[in-house]
Amino acid sequence: MKKRVSGFLASIGAAGLSLAAVSPSQAADASWGCQVLLCAASESPSWHGVPYCVPPMQKLIAAMSLPGFSWPICKEGNAGKPGLEPYEPCPAGWTATSSDSSSGHGSSSAQNVCTRSLGRCNSKAARNTVRGAGTSIETKEVYAESGHNGSSCQIVQTQPRKLRAKPYFFDIPNSKGVKQRFWFDLNK
Template sequence: MSAIATPVNIIVGTLLAAVLLPAAANASEWGCEVLLCASSSNPSWRGVSACHPPMNRLISAMKKPGFDWPICPEAGTGAPGYQRYAECPEGYRVGSSNDRNGFAREGNLCVKTVNICQGNVHGLYNSDRQRSCIQTVSIPRPLRPEPYFFDIKNDTSGQTERHWFGVNR
């Protein structure tokens, strides 16, 4: 039986080489462990006991001033991306609100325009009344449970796959 070629399987050889070769093992070993664990999806890194030490080390390091993301140069991914918010529900678009100081908080709302008078059959409305029927409603934009991601290129297919992960224990 042959193994299925997934981005994680494909980079495992590169990552293992980086971890096992003495010259590459020093600076990038932890970064390669983090990449390998973060890209695990079934189960996530939380379900892989070997991933707990490097990921717990990462979580602790992130709390310290001057934190630099550990990278795995051999994999060519660099630091992960971050997207705090998930997509808005169908029918909504991304909107913004202002914080207490009047500064825009970009993309923190999902908004849509609705006609609150639609279906009302109590006579005709003048144009002013009709305009007042149109309102913008908003909901808080959902947060991603796993806001970090690595884009990993599959060397076999050439396709790039996004692997989402979180850093909460």
């Protein structure tokens, strides 16, 4: 059985995962960790649309709230525990940062806003960019320690980062060892 599960999981990465490629008996024989990996990596449809996947994923969601929860691992899949990236990337030219500068140094989960510096406050180009900014963008004049003159002032914009619809991911290696990222959610 392990050979079937291992062979199937290796083909997941190579073929881009298709639950249709697995017989119900093969999938049912897989460990809970392999069931979770298999279902989390299902893309069209997502695990929500695959009747086989609903019970193991709901079991996972329920187990996550219990004390001492440990993520079920599929050793044959070589994927380990999933990653979590709750936010979409910032738009080009913007940098992810924390809205609270006192917390989350280096933590991507705490980097909930995108910022960019437009340049000096007395810059015509910076002012023109500010006029075209969307309503969700906050614009501030930030002064250096040396005072409130035009050369020490920078225009900085901030906007909230968008939350991902699918914040969890597995990096699953294909038959050549190249990892492919599969995003999933844990919404009931």
